[in-house]
Amino acid sequence: MHALIQGLILGVLTGGVYALMASGQTLIFGIMKVVNLAQGAFVIASAYLAFTLFTRFGIDPFLAVLITTPLMFCIGAAGQWLFLRPLRRENAAELSLLVTFALALLIEGILSVTYSTTYRSINTGYANKSFEVAGYTVSAVRLYGFLLSIALLGLLYGVLQKTRFGRAIRATVQNPQSAALLGVDATRVQAYGFGLGISTAAASGSIFGLLYPFQSGSHYDLISRLLSVVVLGGLGSIGGAVLAGIAIGVVSSVAAVLWSPTWSEMSFFVVLLLVLLVRPQGMFGRVERGAV
Amino acid sequence: MTTASMHQSRLVTPAGLTRASAFTALLVALPLVFNAHWMVNLLFFTVLYAAMSVAWNLIGGYAGYPSLGHAAFFGLGAYGVSLVFTGSQVLSNGYEPFLLLPLVGLGAGLIALPIGLIAMRTRADVFAIVTITLLFVAQTLAFNLKGLTGGAQGASVAPPPFRLEIFEQPFYFAAAALLLLAMGLTYLAVRTKIGLALTAIRADEDKARGIGIRTTAVKLMAFSVSVGLVAMAGGIWAYYVGFVYPQFAVDPLLTIAIVLMTFLGGRATLWGPVLGAAILMPAQQLLAYYVGGSRLYLIAYAAIFLLIILLLPRGVLPTVFHRRRLSALAATASQAEAQAVPSTGPEVLRPPTVMASEPSYVQTSAGERR
Amino acid sequence: MTALLDVTGMTKRFGHLTAVDACSFSVAEGSITALIGPNGSGKTTVFNLITGYLPTDSGSVAFDGRSIAGADPGGLYRQGLSRTFQQARVFGDLTVQENLVVAAGGSWRSVFGRRMSRSDRIRAAELLEEFKLSHVADLFASELSWGQRKLLEFAAVLMSRPRLVLLDEPTAGVNPLLIQTMASHIRSYNATGVTFLIVEHDMSFVMTVCDQVIVLDRGKTICVGTPEAVQSDPRVLDAYLGD
Numbered sequence: 001m002h003a004l005i006q007g008l009i010l011g012v013l014t015g016g017v018y019a020l021m022a023s024g025q026t027l028i029f030g031i032m033k034v035v036n037l038a039q040g041a042f043v044i045a046s047a048y049l050a051f052t053l054f055t056r057f058g059i060d061p062f063l064a065v066l067i068t069t070p071l072m073f074c075i076g077a078a079g080q081w082l083f084l085r086p087l088r089r090e091n092a093a094e095l096s097l098l099v100t101f102a103l104a105l106l107i108e109g110i111l112s113v114t115y116s117t118t119y120r121s122i123n124t125g126y127a128n129k130s131f132e133v134a135g136y137t138v139s140a141v142r143l144y145g146f147l148l149s150i151a152l153l154g155l156l157y158g159v160l161q162k163t164r165f166g167r168a169i170r171a172t173v174q175n176p177q178s179a180a181l182l183g184v185d186a187t188r189v190q191a192y193g194f195g196l197g198i199s200t201a202a203a204s205g206s207i208f209g210l211l212y213p214f215q216s217g218s219h220y221d222l223i224s225r226l227l228s229v230v231v232l233g234g235l236g237s238i239g240g241a242v243l244a245g246i247a248i249g250v251v252s253s254v255a256a257v258l259w260s261p262t263w264s265e266m267s268f269f270v271v272l273l274l275v276l277l278v279r280p281q282g283m284f285g286r287v288e289r290g291a292v
Numbered sequence: 293m294t295t296a297s298m299h300q301s302r303l304v305t306p307a308g309l310t311r312a313s314a315f316t317a318l319l320v321a322l323p324l325v326f327n328a329h330w331m332v333n334l335l336f337f338t339v340l341y342a343a344m345s346v347a348w349n350l351i352g353g354y355a356g357y358p359s360l361g362h363a364a365f366f367g368l369g370a371y372g373v374s375l376v377f378t379g380s381q382v383l384s385n386g387y388e389p390f391l392l393l394p395l396v397g398l399g400a401g402l403i404a405l406p407i408g409l410i411a412m413r414t415r416a417d418v419f420a421i422v423t424i425t426l427l428f429v430a431q432t433l434a435f436n437l438k439g440l441t442g443g444a445q446g447a448s449v450a451p452p453p454f455r456l457e458i459f460e461q462p463f464y465f466a467a468a469a470l471l472l473l474a475m476g477l478t479y480l481a482v483r484t485k486i487g488l489a490l491t492a493i494r495a496d497e498d499k500a501r502g503i504g505i506r507t508t509a510v511k512l513m514a515f516s517v518s519v520g521l522v523a524m525a526g527g528i529w530a531y532y533v534g535f536v537y538p539q540f541a542v543d544p545l546l547t548i549a550i551v552l553m554t555f556l557g558g559r560a561t562l563w564g565p566v567l568g569a570a571i572l573m574p575a576q577q578l579l580a581y582y583v584g585g586s587r588l589y590l591i592a593y594a595a596i597f598l599l600i601i602l603l604l605p606r607g608v609l610p611t612v613f614h615r616r617r618l619s620a621l622a623a624t625a626s627q628a629e630a631q632a633v634p635s636t637g638p639e640v641l642r643p644p645t646v647m648a649s650e651p652s653y654v655q656t657s658a659g660e661r662r
Numbered sequence: 663m664t665a666l667l668d669v670t671g672m673t674k675r676f677g678h679l680t681a682v683d684a685c686s687f688s689v690a691e692g693s694i695t696a697l698i699g700p701n702g703s704g705k706t707t708v709f710n711l712i713t714g715y716l717p718t719d720s721g722s723v724a725f726d727g728r729s730i731a732g733a734d735p736g737g738l739y740r741q742g743l744s745r746t747f748q749q750a751r752v753f754g755d756l757t758v759q760e761n762l763v764v765a766a767g768g769s770w771r772s773v774f775g776r777r778m779s780r781s782d783r784i785r786a787a788e789l790l791e792e793f794k795l796s797h798v799a800d801l802f803a804s805e806l807s808w809g810q811r812k813l814l815e816f817a818a819v820l821m822s823r824p825r826l827v828l829l830d831e832p833t834a835g836v837n838p839l840l841i842q843t844m845a846s847h848i849r850s851y852n853a854t855g856v857t858f859l860i861v862e863h864d865m866s867f868v869m870t871v872c873d874q875v876i877v878l879d880r881g882k883t884i885c886v887g888t889p890e891a892v893q894s895d896p897r898v899l900d901a902y903l904g905d
Contacts, residue, residue: 029417087601088605095555098601102601103598105548106598109590109591109594112590220428228425235418269428276411276422277413484775484777485775489764491756491760492756492764495755499747499751501736502715502745504768506736509773
């Protein structure tokens with residue numbers, strides 16, 4: 001029982017970080033119907049950036065977020081402008097899958113040239129610190145990471161709900177045609193929206209780098225989990241992604257406790273397949289109606 | 293009615309037969325003419341990837357279901373062959389693995405049925421995600437089912453007893469046979485109602501279901517055949533390389549290579565994937581040769597990848613067909629104008645500028661109808 | 663005349679909105695029935711419910727005396743109930759001729775039959791001739807004009823020799839000449855025994871083509887009758903002008 005609750009705590013904390021990563025990915029899908037296969041690669045790139053900022057300049061990974069977030073935003077917006085905007089509309093959905101996969105490979109290639117392929121980890125002074133609460137251990141890094149993720153998710157929510165830019169995005173998500181009629185500049189929204197989606201990778205990269213050793217190929221593991229999260233949450237639904245992120249974090253860490261860590265990996269996919277069997281649109285996704 | 297459309301009602305046309313025999317002759321002649329080891333090795337991989345691209349095209353091109361999980365079935369075939377022929381007392385490791393391949397394909401095709409049934413409840417984007425997830429499931433399994441796969445240490449396949457001078461040739465011919473099989477099945481699919489149904493599904497699946505097309509059955513069939521062929525390719529590959537490691541047997545890059553080949557040559561065309569493989573595989577090997585040792589390989593590969601998609605989004609063959617069609621239509625339109633028949637009313641007579649609105653996808657039937 | 667289609671108490675809710683509210687009506691065999699009503703009165707939703715594109719929340723639908731609630735659109739199509747869409751859903755990647763052939767229905771075995779058999783071709787050629795589409799037979803449907811697409815979708819629906827055809831705004835966005843053509847096609851197929859149920863906004867079309875009119879307002883049937891009777895019914899005027 002103790003182990004189970006311990007697993008539960010761990011799951012919620014880890015799930016929060018996945019929720020942050022996935023929120024960006026699902027936002028990108030909502031805005032432009034692009035499944036961003038490079039989200040994981042951007043997270044790993046951010047982890048490397050945080051690693052460099054820490055080892056070279058002694059900047060704490062949590063503070064580095066202030067630098068990496070705007071940077072990732074710019075890279076994301078530029079990437080959308082360069083590679084996704086030119087795609088022809090009628091088969092943009094399939095082509096964009098390939099483009100983002102190519103971007104992931106490009107990032108992986110650049111990272112492996114710059115940093116070689118050995119595993120890195122960010123070892124801060126508090127890396128191994130942990131708190132004891134009522135007999136349960138809570139790792140400091142995980143707790144801080146979780147809190148930061150929740151704070152950023154709140155910030156993202158605020159941006160989407162309260163700002164003009166956020167309203168333009170939400171209008172585009174709901175109905176691109178009407179949004180265009182209302183004077184929303186779709187190309188602008190798409191570029192900035194992609195940037196915003198990628199910028200969530202920055203903070204999650206820092207946290208990921210603190211939690212796990214990583215190398216340039218780690219994005220494959222990440223993206224498979226992220227995809228499960230966003231499909232489970234219903235593509236395009238940020239609330240769904242957050243809940244699914246936490247749910248999947250809990251399921252996999254509980255599975256790790258009950259069976260073995262190797263198989264906790266699989267639990268992601270099993271949950272995904274089971275949900276799709278019942279609800280092809282995901283837990284919180286809207287049904288796309290065939291009839292119009 | 294044109295001569296071409298008169299042949300439509302026949303399942304196999306004389307022109308089709310001629311092209312098939314010429315291509316078979318070419319496939320047979322290639323390794324005999326270019327018989328250097330490195331050359332046959334290159335030919336082997338080109339033809340193997342061409343076969344897989346043709347297979348992928350069935351579901352990814354014609355039906356518009358962009359599977360990213362085909363590598364999982366490649367792995368399935370590879371491990372299947374390694375399991376049967378390692379330490380087997382009954383079966384020899386001569387030509388028997390090749391004879392076993394149809395069973396491997398059949399097995400993978402059957403396993404694909406329930407998977408496809410679940411995965412194809414979702415559409416394009418989500419389908420791509422579900423299948424890529426499948427790939428990672430397979431990879432995890434390959435690493436962890438150590439009893440069957442040997443885990444990260446890999447699994448060996450009993451080495452084939454072929455003479456060194458012609459070592460690659462049996463593998464090459466097996467791959468060539470697989471390519472011909474894949475192309476033959478595609479040809480038959482296109483020439484039957486299955487092809488019509490697949491294209492209708494790609495264009496508007498709900499409407500297709502609404503007009504009584506058995507969408508689920510047709511999709512499942514295409515998916516099952518497609519991955520069955522890829523599993524057979526995996527089996528040949530495993531026997532050829534002799535050692536199966538999880539990261540190579542279930543490799544996202546493999547999926548992406550066959551998708552890219554299909555895109556480059558032209559989706560939903562019979563010859564497009566073959567052309568794509570014939571261009572990309574040698575290019576890939578060349579690239580590996582020049583920058584192979586360094587990690588620049590991945591960057592160069594990604595860059596070529598991006599360039600192809602941005603510059604040639606429809607692929608080579610559809611672009612060619614489209615140009616040809618444009619000029620043909622312009623010719624008939626100017627003829628019609630000369631005759632100036634107003635009988636059909638203003639709505640029906642279309643000026644050649646119609647073509648500004650291109651077919652919404654690559655050309656299909658027109659491509660097969662040369 | 664007996665009822666070919668019988669809708670009783672059909673209801674559909676989208677969240678808090680009741681799009682179709684205990685709607686009941688019947689379509690007589692051999693008739694050309696119009697389904698009219700102000701925008702948002704639920705006409706297209708009724709079509710989607712009858713043809714199985716949407717599940718009904720409650721109520722029943724009977725086609726030829728048999729209940730078809732919850733049936734699959736493809737199954738209904740094979741039973742002789744087919745429809746067109748407001749925005750003319752044709753298969754852009756198939757040629758005009760193939761668009762007809764693919765709609766011919768057919769048995770399980772025919773899936774493995776030739777892409778275009780002789781009988782397919784003959785039947786398609788007849789329809790193409792009749793709809794004056796022969797000269798575009800080999801064009802891709804995506805290359806057709808809007809009006810031609812409307813015609814093509816209509817022609818395709820007839821390939822399977824249906825008993826009841828639901829047309830969703832056959833004249834929307836179509837030029838006056840083509841509206842005449844549509845009307846004459848509907849009449850001539852009606853003469854061969856095909857029953858039509860038509861959602862339509864063009865009242866003069868309804869008056870000249872249809873012999874029965876069902877008026878829908880906010881998801882309810884408010885009035886049924888001949889075009890003349892309906893035209894002079896005060897409830898219909900109220901529905902259109904609002905209260």
